[in-house]
Amino acid sequence: MRRSSRLSLLLIGVLVAAGSGVTGAPVSAQDRDSLGRDLDAILANPGLAGSDxxxxxxxxxxxxxxxxxxxxxxxxxxxxxxxxxxxxxxxVLGPDYRFSTTVLAAGRRTGPVLHGDLYLRGTGDPTMLAADYDTLAAAVAAGGIRFVRGNLVADDTWFDDVRLGSGWAWDDEPFYYNAQVSALTAAPDTDFDAGSIIVRVAPTSPGAPVAVDTVPPTDHVRIASTAVTGAPGSASTVSVGREHGTNTITVTGSLPAGASPVQAFRAVWDPTGYAAALFRAALGAHGVRVLGPTTRGGTPSGAATVATRQSIPLRELLVPFMKLSNNLHAEILVKAMGRARFGEGSWDAGFAAVDAVLPGLGVDPGRLFLVDGSGLSRMDHVAPDQLTELLIAAREKPWFRTWFDSLPVAGVADRMVGGTLRNRMRDSSAAGNVHAKTGSLTGVSSLSGYVTAADGRPLVFSMIANNVIGISVKPLEDAVAIRLSGQPAPAVPAAAGPRERNEWCELKGC
Known part of the structure; x- marks a missing residue:
């Protein structure tokens, strides 16, 4: 099997960089200049001792x-x-690739009555909102169907039924950044956090239960709240969770009277059911009654299209995907690549498609190991030099400008420009200059991308740190990028901020 056959590639020797306390190979001879000395000094930070x-x-x-x-x-x-x-x-897919979500009818029509089943068929669109399912339902009603004697059938067969990636941590399962992958899904916002909902908790009067609702409203989840409204000025101890393997949202603790509402993003269990529940509710709101229950299955070949919705093109989806580091977008695209190349919407087929194009992107697929598209798995392994090969080769591609513009930009406050770098490297020569992808898990941090040096030379760089304990590597990454942009690197203390954690917690909380 592809994943296991390359595990042996992960066993590599360990060398110690001279004078730095950082595990790795020594700097090559051509770097014994001021740049090399400055970068050596940054990596010699005592906080990196024992890291890789x-x-x-x-x-x-x-x-x-x-x-x-x-x-x-x-x-x-x-x-x-x-x-x-x-x-x-x-x-593989091209910048103009779009996802489709389609409503189809199977059965005889008699006036407003469909003597058969109504199908909701998805292809993985992560941009579907409750409003989009409402638009599809309105189109069904406008097409004259008012009564469905059969079932509402949710067709998610475009992808396989493996919902979570290999090596994903079990304790991340309730969080929005770890949402399940399905060909039918929904997002609660225009960041397109597919497969998740927003739980909103608001205070009422002291001693009374808090008010809890969800965005979008849905009966796919059940709220189990014991949280109360505390006295004005009291501590907020509200916690929002989801019971594993269920759609029971738990709300506990206290929220002081007069406090601002609290919101938490949580992944749903079974995104197919979530999408179908939104669509069924929308059908009812538009006067379309479905007599049968909601079921699952493939759409028959003779079914007639009633309504369809096309997503924004991939070139536009790249902005929220890359700027905000959206994990589900990555995984959906991997499965979409598998479906496009091999007729199978799975991670295995998707990575077969990825491996086929990597050589044309300057990357040797035999020198890396990926089991997901987002980097959420601890089984993924990539070397910095392979990422620099990719960054160089991509410059020759016709889609390069689209891809380059999707990268976070250092120090730019607009979140759809600066993205995960919007609060970093401000007031430095790297601000507005560095276009790079961030990455962080507990003990892991990475930054790879493009920067223009003071003399106008275009540079690429990739820095990956593993096995980090007790500090944040981000100030050191920033020091590297600032030095590459031509400004002297700022001094970074050994205790460089709080330890690394998942970057998605910094975006929306965990």
Missing amino acids: VGLVVRRADTGEVLYHRAGDRRQQPASNAKLLSSAAALE
């Missing part, structure tokens, strides 16, 4: 290596894996 750090800097136009420390060592890339999955998606 790789850093590669190259000229983007010629490929010349300017700095190389442990660049060939495979490491957990965290969300830097999205550089590979997004570039591969542009190659």
